[in-house]
Amino acid sequence: MTTDSPSRHVTARGRIIGAMVLLLAVAFAGSIVLSAQILNARTDAMVDDRLTHAATSFRTFATSPSGSSQFTADALLTRFLQDTVPTRAETAFSLLDGAPHRRMAGDPPTRLDRDPAFLALVTGHAQPVHGRYATSAGQVAYAVIPVQVVGDPASGALVSVQFRREVAAPLFSSLGIFALAGVLAVIGAGIASWLIAGRVLAPLRQVRETAETISETDLKGRIEVKGHDDVAALATTFNRMLDRLETAFATQQQFVDDAGHELRTPITVVRGHLEMMGDDPAERAETIALVTDELDRMARIVNDLLLLAKAQQPDFVVPQDVELMDLLVDALSKASMLGPHHWAVDGLAEGRITADGQRLTQALMQLAANAAAHTPADGTIAFGSRLVPGSMHDGGRLLLWVRDTGAGIAEADQDGIFSRFRRGAGVHQTAGAGLGLAIVKSIAEAHGGTVSVASTPGAGATFTLDLPAALLPDDELAAAGQGDGSPWKGTE
Ligand SMILES: Nc1ncnc2c1ncn2[C@@H]1O[C@H](COP(=O)(O)OP(=O)(O)OP(=O)(O)O)[C@@H](O)[C@H]1O
Ligand SMILES: [Mg+2]
Secondary structure (H helix, E strand, O other): OOOOOOHHHHHHHHHHHHHHHHHHHHHHHHHHHHHHHHHHHHHHHHHHHHHHHHHHHHHHHHHOHHHHOOOOHHHHHHHHHHHOOOOOOEEEEEEEOOEEEEEOOOOOOOOHHHOHHHHHHHOOOOOOEEEEEEEOOEEEEEEEEEEEOOOOOOEEEEEEEEEHHHHHHHHHHHHHHHHHHHHHHHHHHHHHHHHHHHHHHHHHHHHHHHHHHOOOOOOOOOOOOOOOOHHHHHHHHHHHHHHHHHHHHHHHHHHHHHHHHHHHHHHHHHHHHHHHOOOOHHHHHHHHHHHHHHHHHHHHHHHHHHHHHHOOOHHHOOOEEEEHHHHHHHHHHHHHHHOOOEEEEEEOOOOEEEEOHHHHHHHHHHHHHHHHHHOOOOOEEEEEEEEEOOOOOOOOEEEEEEEEOOOOOOHHHOOHHHOOOOOOOOOOOOOOOOOHHHHHHHHHHHOOOEEEEEEOOOOOEEEEEEEEOOOEOHHHOOOOOOOOOOOOOOOO
16 A cells, blocks of 8 residues: 555546546636626626716715805815815816816825816716726716706806726625635645545555556465455455355366376377387287277277366357257167166156256266166166156256166265266276366256266266256247246356
């Protein structure tokens, strides 16, 4: 966990967090832009409100006692401008006969009463007007209220001005604080998620590092499982997968070792005979017969090995409709060629099931060959089949067996004989390779079933295949497919 992360791992973490921070930043920038637009609209409304308010207060002043006591436009404007205290965002000045006259106290951002272009804009109006004007201090909104006092020939005007930038400043200052806080929050979130992601990803990194140390030849490494979370579950699953891989590789290695070892013996025998062969024709004929015999045995071993290797493949068994009676009777008639024994039938199941008939016959023949090899010539070898009806959930089973009255198998050997290259005690080393029962087991397992032996040493042995088998109804035979619901399945 303390090891340095390789760069591509950091990149993955960086990419996730980069994307997250970018998303946050975009969302935040969006909200700032939206807020700014809202504040701009509010500023405009406030500026208009203030102008209206300024005009209203001038009108109120003009009709008030102190206003109505002024008898010239000059006096009225002067008095109003003297009495009014402006905010920083506003100013006002008066025009008398088209020229700047008085201005409100205070220090406005720019002196518009000295701006000829602005003056040209606001003079000569007989009606109130308002508008916007760009100055060096930003945009202003203005209103011109013409003033005419009865009995005074002079024409005056009050020019009220609102500085937009000053009105907006307090609104936007809080937006600035908001933006700064947002930037800090995004940076903080980025750093925090970088650290958290590092901690969360650490166990995953360990899984990856362990996986990297594991090579085809060394599958011993396992991940330390901590806690009970998803990552621990991942580690457990990964470890289990390694267990299976290790077993698979070990089995494969063993298979190759065994095969090599088994084939070395006949090769040595053949070489020995050929080297020792003399010139005598009778001796030569004898050697050739021996060598041919040994080569036949090798060919059989190779064929059996190929068959066992094929058992790992999904098309090892091809399910078809199998007539149970034909299966057993045909196998028995073939098997009876194996020896002069008394060949019999113990039981005969009737009906059809879905299975691979050829592979089942192959299994029965292997069992029959073993029985014939271990049973005296006057002994009995019997075939039998029986259907065990199933329940709703369990489609039923087919039992197929080969019974003999031969030597039997010692209790201690009974488990081992189903493994490859395992022969029972007392069997001549060159008799068989010990592959027959392994083939039978593969065929049973490829059908989703098992094979077992029951034997009393000295009194014979019975090998039984126990296969899942749903009986196919006669009238539905044509429709019965080989798809779902078939009890058959391939080997792993
Ligand atoms: N019917 C039987 N009676 C007594 N022993 C048996 C019987 N069937 C199998 N065995 C024992 O189980 C061992 C394994 O049988 P398996 O068929 O796997 O190998 P094999 O017959 O020795 O060689 P292969 O079948 O490859 O020619 C045999 O060597 C034998 O000792
Ligand atoms: Mg055999």
